[in-house]
Amino acid sequence: MLTILGPKSPRSGYCDGVSRRNFLKIGSLGLGGLALPQLLRAESASGIRSAGQPHKAIIMIFLPGGPSHQDMFDLRMDAPAEIRGEFKPIPTNVPGIEICEHLPRVAQLADKYTLIRSMVGAEDRHDAITCHTGRHPRNQPPGGWPAMGSVLGKLQGAGDPAIPAFVGLAPKMGHVPWSDNGTAGFLGSAHAPFEINKGGGKDDMVLQGITLDRLADRRTLLQSLDGFRRDVDSSGMISGLDAYTQQAFGILTSSKLVEALDLKQEDPKLVERYGKGDPRNRDDGGPKLMEQFLVARRLVEAGARCVTLAFSRWDHHGDNFGALRQDLPLLDQGLSALLEDIHQRGLEKDISVVVWGEFGRTPTINKDGGRDHWPRVSCALLAGGGMRHGQVIGSTDRLGGEAASRPVYFGEVHATLYHSLGIDVNKVTIPDFTGRPQFLVDNGLQPIRELVG
Secondary structure (H helix, E strand, O other), X not given: OOOOOOOEOOOOOOOOOEOHHHHHOOHHHOOOOOHHHHHHHHHHHHOOOOOOOOOOEEEEEEOOOOOOHHHOOOOOOOOOHHHHOOOOEEEOOOXXXXXXXXXXXXXOOHHHEEEEEEEEOOOOOOOOHHHHHOOOXXXXXXXXXXXXXXXXXXXXXXXXXXXXXXXXXXXXXXXXXXXXOOOOHHHOHHHOOEEOOOOOHHHHHEEOOEEHHHHOOHHHHHHHHHHHHHHHHHHOOHHHOOHHHHHHHXXXXXXXXXXXXXXXXXXXXXXXXXXXXEOOOOOOOOOEEOHHHHHHHHHHHHOOOXXXXXXXXXXXXXXXXXXXXXXXXXXXXXXXXXXXHHHHOOOOOOEEEEEEOOOEEOOOOOOOEOOOEEOOOEEEEXXXXXXXXXXXXXXXXXXXXXXXXXXXXHHHHHHHHHHHOOOOOOOOEEEOOOXXXXXXXXXXXXXXXXXXX
């Protein structure tokens, strides 16, 4: 957890009692750890950090546990009762496309997204590695494959130098791999995500010790930052740091990142449109933080290149339909608000959104009313990015258990997302630990032609 405002001390010398030691101790990203300065050096060395270019970004919404594709986007009404489930399909605003009755708001936005019903290549593993990297978790190179956000941080940097390129919003969960915001792999810790939400419970929306309630007191916050800057400058400390450390200091004390996280900057009606959700973790999974959908949009608009978040828990081995009756309406509200917001702000060509989980669920409903792990086929939703939407790609068989047409690999989705940011996966490479150039996706995988061709 990052810390800007540490415990108060009556002997601190600051008017608000904040100690200099705790202010400087900015977690692993502080002036001592130098991870953020290393990131800035790496971006500078790449020669392609581009604050002046049009800012494009990706929001990756991970549904931890493996969402049930048969009960969300690929209902099988012609299957036997033990397979088709309890939910009914409803029409969308695109003729011929139907989705679950518990997603009515998303249904009316089908012209703004694409459903992929034939995702293949998953493994029976409860982690986000394949979603973050587009790669098979086996046969990793030394250091491991980097997450897309880390790759984008290296290749393009942030759209604004005061905002980290790669921000992770996934909160702490009982099953730790579901909390994974993505790792830097062989790119090194300089390109790791700037993680914000690891506090749990009410602290889930905390940045550097500052809650969203605290952010309401803008005057106190800015006075603390200004006072700290003056104190450090007068001590001569800044003059002894190199340019990249000074830039890191600027990011960590800039109000831009704080402002991006401050929902009181938004129209209250828009905040209400996104909803409140439930901050409590469900079993070993994540909370239902509706605010994250809005915070993600604010972060990418402010300059982040990639924001990852994890929403709720979708590992329903029992009471599958009872759990989905609670979670689907919340996902419906948050996702539809995000898609509408992006379009209303004219960002649909610049911001890409992907929604998916680590695998699908079994066609057969088990004795406990749940569905078990099913890596043979799953689903995904893609929106924005200037892609051609209002369509369905791929299909499953009558039981929803196998890809019947147009199987799509996770790496193809990654190639498509890179394409939306102007990156040619056939030409661009990144060096691994040995200096060997590595392509961004598995050899031969291309952007999805139906979306970008």
